[in-house]
Amino acid sequence: MKRFLFSIFLLSSFFLFFTNTAKAEDLDPAAEFALDLVGENEQGYITSELVQHVYQESKSISLPRSAADQWVEGENVDNLQAGDVVFFQGTYLMSGIYINDGRFVIVTSEGVSERNLETSEYWSDAYQGAKRYSEDLSPPSSNNEIVAQAKDLLGTPYKRNGSSPAEGFNTGGFVYYVFKEATGSWLSKRPSSLLEAGMDVEKDELETGDLVFFENDEQEPISGIYSGDDQFIIATSSGVQERDLRYHSYYADRYIGASRFTEEILEKSNPDTYSDHEDPAVKEAMNYLGTPYLLTGSTLEAFDCSFLVQMVFRDAMDIYLPRITYKQWKVGEDLNIDEYELGNNQFTPGDVLFFSGTWQEGISHSAIYLGNDYIVHATGEEGETTISYMSEYWRDHYTGAKNFDDIAIQYENEAVYEARQLVGTKYNQGGVSPEEGFDTGGFVQYVYDVALQHKLPRYGSQQWKEGTKVSREEAEPGDIFFFQGSSIIPAIYVGNNQMIVATKSSGISVIDLTISDYWPSRYIGARTYDTESD
Template identity: 60%
Template sequence: MGKLIIRLIGMILVVMMASFSGVAKAEELTDPAAALAEQMIGESSGDWLTSEFVQHVFREAKSKNIPSLAHEQQQVGEPVEKQALQAGDVVFFQGTGLMSGIYLGEGNFVIVTSEGISLRNLHSSAYWENAYTGAVRFDHDVTDEAATLAIVLLGENVQNWITSEFVQHVYAESKQISLPRSAVQQWIEGDAVSEPEPGDAVFFQGSYLMSGIYIGHGRFVIVTSEGISERNMETSSYWGERYIGARHFESTEPPVSTDDEIVELARELIGSPYNRSGTNPDEGFHSGSFVFYVFEEITGSWLSMRTASLFETGDSVERDELEPGDLVFFENDEQELIVGIYAENDQFIIATSSGVEERHMEYNRYYEERYVGAVRYTGELLEKAHPSTYENADHPVVRESMKYLGTPYLMTGSTLDAFDCSFLVQMLFRDAMDIYLPRISYKQWEVGETMIPEGADIEAIDLDDELQPGDVLYFSGTWQSDISHTAVYLGDDYIVHATGEEGQTTISHMTQYWRDHFTGAKRFDDLTISFENDVVYEAFQLLGSDYQSGGNNSNQGFDTGGLVQYVFKKAWDYNMPRFGRLQMEQGTPIGDADAQPGDVLFFQGSSIIPAIYIGNNQMIAATVANGVTVIDLTTSDYWPPRFIGANTYTHQTEENGAARVAEGLIGQSFNDTSLSFIVHIYEQGEDVQLPTSWDELRDFGDDVHIEELQVGNLIFFDDPTIVGIYIGDGKFITIVNEQVSVQSLNGDFRWLDRFSSATSIE
């Protein structure tokens, strides 16, 4: 028995000495991975898989970035025969799953077991000897700063980066290289490499182009739905099938010049913000205003900001014939056209919801699937849209119109700072030709010489055959069913106008949109009567009416006092007394030399006779012989001797209490419909009880033309039905997202396209 115990003790000592001998040899080795693995023997495994422990050791000891899974480690390392094993090699064993450990030498290796980080030996353990499946060696050191940082960032995507933003961040932080934000632009600007090296950017085509950081052995770091993740294109069919190539970055240089000034400026504007109503780099752009800005800056020509008009006006170009500076068009999810400026090699610059960016028609699948065509603006087309073409035109109104290009559009605006279409036409004829037109477009249509009558088929008409530059075109249905827009003809199917669709005074081609809304054309060159004043305009409409003693309306006719009373009520809602004597007692007396159109002149007959002064030493009066007629005081012998005085009358608009109440509620919550809001503010501000149904409210007031909106008028929109209260300058107050909100008709297509009608509440 004693001899047996001695023999067992001896065997144990031999095994222990052999074990200590193996450890001693490992300590003498210089391989840092083997040394670190040895130092960690006995530590808790920290719930590591065997392969995760191996990955950690290589990362910490050698800055080598190897896969986290054993089967991937086995695939990407260099195979090593068992008899050639060296300290630092990775050894593999097959249990219920593939396991990996770090070889120390003399059969010893370190591996994660149920006991923690453990030392085991291939030669002394039948289990590990039988489970052994092979070994690999990782000779390549990864020292690239971008790859190293990408690995450090593995984990939660706390910044909510997209793939390309992660790549952009890694390069900026690790190499101080500024990459573009988009994967497509990174692909465009990088240097192509046949085989990626650690730190290169690798690209994958999914529903959009994605980029990641290559870290070696087929592995890369990329943003996924799980966070910042490590993936392997050699072991993953998903990523392998989507891999399209790699790019290397030493520094970022601007793209090679295209020698095209339009493209060069477009690229300089990359990074400008997006703004649905913006028109310059500071405000931001939408796609149409971006193209307008670039072309106006480089060529001086005024193209449309509306993408549909840009597409229709340009000369069509096939995709395989595109040249720098051409315009490429796409249809967005709302079935609206968006436009970009073609650069080269399928690249284009466009204002996106993220700002102005460069895109690629092949690698941005969004654009590839939505491409609808391209156009080119030739020198001939650019000349037609250039102000210099018209600055020396024969017609003074055409010449005058070029002074106002770019003036902001403002619904009902009547100042040089901002105005609408009819004010522009009125101002041009007044300043250029001393011709005084009515202020409102539909009233302008009722005067002057008709060149193209209402109802004419514009598709069968060559406008240059019927019109001359300086004639005025009228359109219906742009804002409401009747005449609602006007423009000055420039010739060759081009017009100049103040348009809400463009947000400014601009030059436009007569596209199908304008042809579909065309009503007719007028010529005003020979007009001598001033229609600028509403009183004059209304008086002019009554020319030819019969004289009727006691008459004061258009059905029965007029006498002298009845005519003046009717006209002032119609034009200004002014309550003028019935008879000339009382009319003379109202208003402000003025000298005859100071009389302006719309003032009232008084004459002594059997009673005091009033007449409406219309300028040019002319007046309109009701006479027994000729009814309502124009009288020229220069050639008349009868009227001048009987002149006894003149008065001017002030047209005042009362403040609307409902509008005042609405303005006081701006920003407050209102958890009900816009209809309920309007009923509420009219009850509070005007003590008026409005109908509570949509149909009754629309019919409750009097229809108002869009150009004649006054504070307090109601404006209606369809799809969905919304009502607001007008507060001036194209603005109105309504309910948006359960809040009292100020909105604008100026340049906001959401409201422009839905406007249906307006009414006044008396």
């Protein structure tokens, strides 16, 4: 009998040894390593630092230091396996290493401890979920194009005022770049404008691709892109990172709202919407999107708001506006709209809106209206020519609006048409042809000869003596205005109080007498010429 019982004992011991050996062999390296550390917390680890250490040593996987960051990087787990990371919510988010059968290893006040989810009410109540990690810690792909684009940029450095991967991002620049790449729409780089332009969304109704907003330490809004499961992607001081609305306390405590950019809203800031617009100025302005902003800039490399407006109206509609914003404000038809009201359709696409007190007192900024509360402009606030929503900032600075359609050069008169073709030709004293350039008399003589086959004398003083005197009010396009300089200077009147004249400083130029400081006081009269019989 004793021999029988001893045999049973040996078989049982062998079976137990075999079972334990099998478990040890099958145990995940992270779980096995964690069990070996149970005891005194000699290194002073917090929970997440222990998890970080275990994964680095046992699997050569580099996890973030904080539990909140570990939470957003892992793959969600439904069925726990040895080596998974389990998370618990206490005063802050905590993480531990799962062993099996409800057991896990975690840092407690007693040291590196083993606890059990199935037997501890405290830990089971605090349990938040589990994550699984592999050597490839790249974020899972997303079906949402906006989120997918945002995830591709994880790790991109932070850069104040940055808006591209090459230079880095701030929060607004990050959103701007992602939406431009994913949808083609040009959103603002200013989070305050982004918050206004989208459709308000409640926190419990967030969808992937929505924008979430927080208040930074300076009480300014910052923006991120919601990626689902209470997570979002944002440009932080450590670069573009994924964060959690629940577990990253900095953001959880500073959340101020969310907005959604529907296809209808995105269409309003998409250049394709205006690429074939019926208004020539709107269509032309699209050619300059993305051009860097430069105050007083007057080249295609970089320019300011008034240069954009001047260039667009000149090239698209033969409307010659002054170079400076406050002078543009003095011409055209005043629309007499003193306050901007959202959604009221007060303006027509192609109208020009003027703003005061942006970077200096008085009229200081201009923009071309696109319709539906959107404008296109060269703006220092965004650093480039872009499409913008009429946010509270712009509404607060709005001063008035003008329409310039009526001051476009009309070409019914052949002299006006020919003079316009020569705009930009250089000035040359004694010049009488486009090839060599023109002086004042040579320009007018050439235009009348080519356009009307009418032979005028060579010099302004001689031209003044011919023709029929007309009052300034009665003058028509194609008549000649005369001015007293060091000699008598002729210019071809083109209507709307504008003329084309040869100037030493700019060559053949269009001058608006409404805002000119030089020409009006030198005006001496006008002449019309009988060209019918020539």
